[in-house]
Amino acid sequence: MESILEVRNLVKRFGGLVAVSDVSFRVQRGQIKAIIGPNGAGKTTIFNLITGVDSPTAGEIRFKNSEINGLKPHEIAAKGISRTFQNVQLFDNMTVLENVMVGRHPRTVSGLLSSALRLPRTKSEERAIHTAAMERLNFVGLDSSSQDLAVNLPFGQQRLLELARALATDPELLLLDEPAAGLNSFEAGLLADLILKIREHGTTILLVEHDMELVMDISDEIVVLNYGKKIAEGTPVEVQNDQQVINAYLGEGP
Amino acid sequence: MGAKNRISLGVLVGGLVLLPLFMRNPYYIGVMVFIGLYSLITIGLSLLMGYAGQISLGHAAFFATGAYTSGILTTKAGFAPVPAFFTAILLTACVAFLIGIPTLRLKGHYLAMATLGFGQIVYIILNASVEFTGGPSGFGEIPRIQLGSILIESQISRYCLVWSLVILVLIFSLNLINSRVGRALRSIHGSELAANAMGVNTSKHKIQVFVLSAIYASMAGSLYAHFVTFISPSSFDLKFSILVVTMVVVGGMSSVWGALVGTFLLGLLPELLRNFRDYDILVYGFVLLLIMVFTPEGLIGLIDRLKGAQEKRSLKAQAKLS
Numbered sequence: 001m002e003s004i005l006e007v008r009n010l011v012k013r014f015g016g017l018v019a020v021s022d023v024s025f026r027v028q029r030g031q032i033k034a035i036i037g038p039n040g041a042g043k044t045t046i047f048n049l050i051t052g053v054d055s056p057t058a059g060e061i062r063f064k065n066s067e068i069n070g071l072k073p074h075e076i077a078a079k080g081i082s083r084t085f086q087n088v089q090l091f092d093n094m095t096v097l098e099n100v101m102v103g104r105h106p107r108t109v110s111g112l113l114s115s116a117l118r119l120p121r122t123k124s125e126e127r128a129i130h131t132a133a134m135e136r137l138n139f140v141g142l143d144s145s146s147q148d149l150a151v152n153l154p155f156g157q158q159r160l161l162e163l164a165r166a167l168a169t170d171p172e173l174l175l176l177d178e179p180a181a182g183l184n185s186f187e188a189g190l191l192a193d194l195i196l197k198i199r200e201h202g203t204t205i206l207l208v209e210h211d212m213e214l215v216m217d218i219s220d221e222i223v224v225l226n227y228g229k230k231i232a233e234g235t236p237v238e239v240q241n242d243q244q245v246i247n248a249y250l251g252e253g254p
Numbered sequence: 255m256g257a258k259n260r261i262s263l264g265v266l267v268g269g270l271v272l273l274p275l276f277m278r279n280p281y282y283i284g285v286m287v288f289i290g291l292y293s294l295i296t297i298g299l300s301l302l303m304g305y306a307g308q309i310s311l312g313h314a315a316f317f318a319t320g321a322y323t324s325g326i327l328t329t330k331a332g333f334a335p336v337p338a339f340f341t342a343i344l345l346t347a348c349v350a351f352l353i354g355i356p357t358l359r360l361k362g363h364y365l366a367m368a369t370l371g372f373g374q375i376v377y378i379i380l381n382a383s384v385e386f387t388g389g390p391s392g393f394g395e396i397p398r399i400q401l402g403s404i405l406i407e408s409q410i411s412r413y414c415l416v417w418s419l420v421i422l423v424l425i426f427s428l429n430l431i432n433s434r435v436g437r438a439l440r441s442i443h444g445s446e447l448a449a450n451a452m453g454v455n456t457s458k459h460k461i462q463v464f465v466l467s468a469i470y471a472s473m474a475g476s477l478y479a480h481f482v483t484f485i486s487p488s489s490f491d492l493k494f495s496i497l498v499v500t501m502v503v504v505g506g507m508s509s510v511w512g513a514l515v516g517t518f519l520l521g522l523l524p525e526l527l528r529n530f531r532d533y534d535i536l537v538y539g540f541v542l543l544l545i546m547v548f549t550p551e552g553l554i555g556l557i558d559r560l561k562g563a564q565e566k567r568s569l570k571a572q573a574k575l576s
Contacts, residue, residue: 051451077453085451091444093508094437101434102441106453108434112462115433116426122433129434169453 004029004173004204005050010059012045012228019045021228022059027173032195032205034215036239037225038248043208044086046225047175050206051083052076063173078106082171084162086178086208092151096142096161099150100133103168107132136164140194156187163194167203174198176207180214192218216240224248259428262511263421270417274410282525283409287481289521290416294474296501296513297420297427298467303499304507305431306463307443308358309366311495312373316468318380318490319346320475322387325396325485335399339476343469350468354461373495380487392486399480412481419477423470427510439463504545506552515553 003026012020020042027033035043048054050061052073061069068076082103091099108129110122137143140160145153150161159179166174176195180188192214199205209215215222216236224232224239226248232239239245274283295313302308323342327333333341357368380387387393399406399415406415430436441449442456449456479485497520505516523541527534549556 053447053450072455073450074453074455077451083451085448089445089448089451091441091448093444094440098437098440102437102449102454103452105434105438110434112430112435112466115435116430118429126433165448165452 002029003027004064005206006060006062007046007050008060008062010046010049010061011057012042012049012054013057018228020049020056023223023225023228023230024059025223025230025233027204027206028220029172029204030199030202031220032199032207032218034219034222035206035208035225036210036212036215036222040227041225042228043225044177045228047083047177047208050076050175051081074106077169080170080172081175082166082169082173083175084159084166084177084179086181088155088158088162090150090158090161090165092149094150095146096148096150096153097130097133097137097146099161100136100165100168101129103136103165104129104132106169133164133168136168139167139197140164156183159183159191160194167198171203173204173206176205176209178208178210180209180211188214256432259432263424263428266424266514267421270421274413280409283413285521285525287409287412287416289517290413290420291474291478291481292498292501292517292521293420293514294416294423294477295467295471295498296505296517297423297510298470299498299502300505300507300510300513301427301430301439301463302467303502304509304512305436305443306439306460308460308464309362309499310369310464310467311366311492311499312353312369312371312376313467313471313498314490314492314494315373315376316346316350316471317475317478317494318376318487319349319468320472321479321485321490322380322475323472324476325393325479326386328397328480329393329395335397335476335480336401339473342476343472346468346472346475347465350465351461354464358457358460358464370492370495373492377487377491380490388486390487392484392488394484396479396483396485398483399477406480412477416477419473423473424510424514431510435459435462500542504542504552506549506554506556508551508558509554512552512554519553 005027008024010020010023011018023042023046035046037043045054049056049069052068052071052075056069060067063079063081068079091102108125110125114122134143134146137146140163142157142160142164145157150158153161159182163179179195180191183191188211195205195218219236221234222236222239223230224242224245231244231248232242234242273286277283295317299310299313302310320342323345324335324338327338327341328335353372357365357372360368381390404411406412438449438454438459441452441454442459446456501516501520502513503516504520505514506512523538524534527537530537545553
């Protein structure tokens with residue numbers, strides 16, 4: 001199988017703190033892969049490195065066989081990697097629909113002048129953006145709230161809105177940072193169905209998650225981090241039976 | 255542009271057309287001319303502050319660049335006012351671009367301080383380079399604008415020119431807000447982190463809107479120079495930069511309409527406060543204080559809130575009926 005993302009010997013230091021220490025893994029195209037580990041294991045840092053928010057101290061990140069470390073976040077988004085955030089980062093000042101319309105940004109071209117002068121091609125592009133955004137809202141089931149301000153949505157729906165917005169960029173690789181955090185078990189179940197549906201549409205998914213039931217349910221493979229180091233990698237069954245993983249989560253036995 | 259904006263625009267244009275029919279006193283038309291000049295600047299600032307979430311305390315400098323470029327080119331280089339107007343735009347845009355690249359990397363208070371510093375530098379240059387600008391005493395005899403056979407000299411012709419330009423700038427800006435680029439700008443205000451992750455080149459868009467707002471200020475400056483025919487640095491000091499920012503904040507940063515409301519209020523207030531004589535500045539300050547305490551989201555926010563309350567009441571009334 002072709003690997004869509006390859007992380008090689010990744011290191012990130014913040015001053016004296018080593019947040020990520022020599023981590024390597026691959027994500028195969030069409031896979032759902034999870035990164036798990038106790039708090040402070042470096043999971044979100046890895047996401048920030050992949051999406052260009054932080055730059056790695058050492059190591060290499062390759063997306064579709066080309067190196068992406070050093071690129072700016074918006075360039076990485078344009079290449080086909082999108083993400084959601086652990087602490088929901090919506091555009092509170094905009095409507096639900098407009099939030100998703102922003103997601104079409106890297107797939108559209110209208111500039112300042114043609115936008116302000118309402119040139120015909122801008123108008124037709126605007127209609128296309130609207131249609132595409134409504135499709136994504138429909139997909140996550142938020143189409144009826146399209147005109148509400150994003151800030152007024154209940155928390156669970158805000159997570160879905162972030163998902164719709166990320167999908168609007170037509171990502172080939174979607175990074176989900178604790179998508180189930182703050183959701184009740186019913187909502188988490190709906191989320192799991194959505195994630196599986198997204199994968200069916202051909203999008204590869206890499207997620208960080210604490211909800212173990214969700215992770216074990218939907219992941220094809222799991223990477224386990226502890227103190228910035230990779231301690232295990234494999235299928236959910238393999239990982240659950242790994243002694244190092246059990247120690248990291250439950251503490252070492254007598 | 256949305257139905258709401260079209261209606262507001264229609265009301266504004268209607269009011270502007272009717273106003274001179276009822277208000278024959280050229281003095282008040284003159285006040286409206288100045289409100290128009292201020293509006294050009296505050297619409298741009300509203301895009302920068304309210305939509306892109308960036309502040310500038312140095313917009314007097316762009317107003318000055320427009321005024322001085324137009325003034326110097328027409329008095330010393332033999333330019334006609336119209337080509338000078340466009341040259342001034344080009345020059346101001348270049349200055350704003352060069353200043354924007356380093357300063358827009360800053361955020362919040364730091365950005366405010368950097369733009370304030372830039373405004374002061376321009377102010378000092380205007381005072382110091384005496385052979386070009388006439389120094390602190392400025393220079394006069396700037397020719398009036400000639401459009402075809404019409405010489406823009408009377409208050410009413412200035413009124414028509416400046417408000418036509420305001421309406422064009424307003425339509426341009428409203429179109430921009432409700433477009434791909436406008437949404438990108440607003441997303442920066444909402445969450446720069448998420449905007450970047452959605453592929454928005456935030457630094458590019460910030461500079462674009464900064465340059466655009468500088469261009470609007472330059473237009474106002476050029477017109478100002480040809481209207482009053484005499485310019486000196488004292489019109490372009492820090493007080494001016496603060497005044498235009500205050501207009502935007504008082505009116506409300508949530509829309510460009512807020513900027514217009516604020517500009518009208520602070521433009522008319524000194525006229526309305528004439529009866530208070532020496533105490534006018536006290537009352538002026540008190541009015542500002544009241545607005546900021548009771549409607550921190552600006553006057554436009556107050557209007558929205560009243561509308562919301564009314565809708566709630568009518569919903570309740572309907573519920574009672576059924």
